[in-house]
């Protein structure tokens with residue numbers, strides 16, 4: 179993957195720091211800000227947490243990154259991709275992507291509530307195969 183090119187496609191300057199963020203998220207999947215910070219410090223020892231926050235926010239605004247809200251945990255970040263759901267292990271906190279057909283849930287919610295629905299974010303908690 180050409181990280182620089184993908185950044186430019188989202189109107190984001192390909193700074194060394196951003197390139198590293200993309201690289202880390204590409205290799206590690208979903209990470210919260212602390213985990214990201216720790217990995218970034220290895221390459222940029224003088225980096226401040228505030229700078230990362232700013233960078234992550236900008237990248238989210240440009241829809242390059244997505245913030246995933248996990249119940250009882252810090253928000254995690256991932257590279258934007260097609261809509262998908264998440265499975266979270268309550269023992270080891272690992273998070274994986276899962277493609278679920280949410281159309282029935284959405285249709286049901288719509289008919290019950292009359293809401294115009296435009297977004298669904300489904301996080302299922304359980305225990306992963308490694309931890310059972």
Ligand SMILES: [Zn+2]
Pocket residue numbers: 267268269270271272305306307308309
């Ligand atoms: Zn687990």
Ligand SMILES: [Zn+2]
Pocket residue numbers: 208246256262263264274275
């Ligand atoms: Zn995901």
